[in-house]
Amino acid sequence: MGPTSTPSASPLPDALLAHARPVVVRAGEVVFRRGTAAAAVYRVRTGAVRLLRHGRDGEEIVLHEARRGDFFAEASLDATRYHCDAIAAAAGELDRIPAEPLRRLLRTDPDFARAWAALLARQLRATRARLERLSLRTASERVRHLLSTDGVGPACEIRLHGPLKDLARELGLTQESLYRTLARMAAEGVLERGEGVLRFRR
């Protein structure tokens, strides 16, 4: 989710770091499955992890993509089971933080509790922004919205972290539609495409 990533994620308190255990994952590896006991929260050191669900015909729906520095499964801290699958999108290393010490820390460290609430609130805002995006009816509106909300700088520049295919799915489109839409917007002079970059022109 691009700039959704907490840019300067609050450093883990020492008390938490003491409990974190590194987990090395290969691309495609399962971190946890939906329905299993929610025993830990994770943080991405390197690589990327996707939270996903599956439609009835088996197609994947990406709920969230966590990148370097991002926590994931934070929303499962007070749930008994994970509500989606977590799959490594790329090889990397994670911090695995068991739920119990984290809960304890939330009880005992007010500053951490506040930072944690802020983290969740940020996630919520980002997810609502995505929700708003999917409520838009046309492909070009969704692209515009993506740049407007997640882009940086005057031209609302977006760095693509993966293939356009993935972006298409995040926008609720097929790759073909996205290609055509980007091409049309570029032809209209609204958009500019660079190496792994999208930005507004004008």
Place this chain on the structure above:
Amino acid sequence: MGPTSTPSASPLPDALLAHARPVVVRAGEVVFRRGTAAAAVYRVRTGAVRLLRHGRDGEEIVLHEARRGDFFAEASLDATRYHCDAIAAAAGELDRIPAEPLRRLLRTDPDFARAWAALLARQLRATRARLERLSLRTASERVRHLLSTDGVGPACEIRLHGPLKDLARELGLTQESLYRTLARMAAEGVLERGEGVLRFRR
């Protein structure tokens, strides 16, 4: 958002109640506007409040609907400005809880901080469920998903809180599409419609 509503929202601690001020709203009244300073969090006593944004052509996008017992603008507690409009969907009464005492309480009351984090996490899960729903391509899949995730009981019963028109927008559909889809699903024997109720058959 129906069952998204915190069913047994944690009772407000006395320390917080002391700071809450009642606000009476008429239907359609503006509670706050996007861009204004985020000075308070709210809780619905009676009535309902919608958080919404506007597309480029002015159409409304409902990000959230808070009902009796629900907080809203919780995600703005650590933001400087509101990121959407809040409009009363029905006449009612709200508790207005200034941000500062709430932040103080988060720092000083570990139990409350934990309950607050749980609240945000619940919101996040609910919003992701809605995101997943909007990722589905067909109208009938979205209806199915709504019943599956928000429905109660073996038949996944859903109580409608407003006109079908509103439900349609929550599902990212037009009223006409929704009517037709419900009619078709009912004809196929998948769905059953009652007075303000939707449920699965079979």
Place this chain on the structure above:
DNA sequence: CGTCGCATTGATATCGCTCAAATCCGGTGG
């Protein structure tokens, strides 16, 4: 050099949107 995944373009199908109109309903006022 062959293969695989991504990118790109074309042709067609399909689903939901738009515009339009008829019905139903509760409320309101004559």
Place this chain on the structure above:
DNA sequence: CCACCGGATTTGAGCGATATCAATGCGACG
């Protein structure tokens, strides 16, 4: 009591945007 009204509901017809299916180019990698 009845006519009227506005909003919600429902159904119809046609269109348009995206999905789907198909084919090709291209670059990385083994």
